[in-house]
Amino acid sequence: MDPQTFDGYWLGYLAGHSRPSTRLVHYLGLFFAPIAGIVASFLLVWWAFLVIIPLFYLAALLTHPLLEHNSNKPFADRPLWSAIALLRMLALDMTGGLGRQLRRLDGVARPTP
Numbered sequence: 001m002d003p004q005t006f007d008g009y010w011l012g013y014l015a016g017h018s019r020p021s022t023r024l025v026h027y028l029g030l031f032f033a034p035i036a037g038i039v040a041s042f043l044l045v046w047w048a049f050l051v052i053i054p055l056f057y058l059a060a061l062l063t064h065p066l067l068e069h070n071s072n073k074p075f076a077d078r079p080l081w082s083a084i085a086l087l088r089m090l091a092l093d094m095t096g097g098l099g100r101q102l103r104r105l106d107g108v109a110r111p112t113p
Contacts, residue, residue: 006081013085015105016070022063027090029060 017023033056037049064072075082092098 009081010085019067022067025063026060029056030086
């Protein structure tokens, strides 16, 4: 995996998010929680996003040491690529194409935690 290309980064990102539970918490914490936080700010109280977003982001962050037993640091070094990879992972998971990408990891050296 060459982290200098997006495809290399993508494979590393996918390896770091290989468990379905990790992906689910990331989808909730990094995609759906911000949307819910903004909606709640308009419908409930203005500061709702200040509670919802950090809480769910923290949950997504903790999946790395608690579920994947790795670090999120490799993904934090490239925030734009990380955001693109999250959206790609979510879209592929929702359309049934993620399995093919996960199979690409077979035989590829995975990053050490």
